[in-house]
Amino acid sequence: MNLFYQLLYYLQKRGFEVCGRIADRLGIRARVVRTSFIYLTFVTLGFGFALYLFLAFWLKIKDLLYTKRTSVFDL
Template sequence: MKIQHQLLYSLQKRGFEVCRRIAERLGIRTKIVRTSFIYLTFVTLGFGFALYLFLAFWLKIKDLVYTKRTSVFDL
């Protein structure tokens, strides 16, 4: 049972990052974005999951390219 809780916690911490960032960008609740991905996955037989993975990859690349610097002297 403890392994299931650890797995669930790690999925919620790392896996839902894409939904949270999309929701912040659009200005809507995270729960709406998550349920939209779930419904899209069931309706289109996996396209929603593929879209989710693509967005996760894109956000990871964006984070690697665009790093926030705290000052001008952080080169």
């Protein structure tokens, strides 16, 4: 049972990061984004979850490609 809670904590920590970044980008609360994904998943029988995974993958790729450099010497 402890393994289950560790997995749940890991998924919540990483999953809410995606919702938080989307919410920051759109200028709304992260709670609204999370509930929207939940409702979308129930209504469309899994499309919301697939969309969520796609956005998480896209944000990860974006982080790998675009890095913020503070000065010229960071090259």
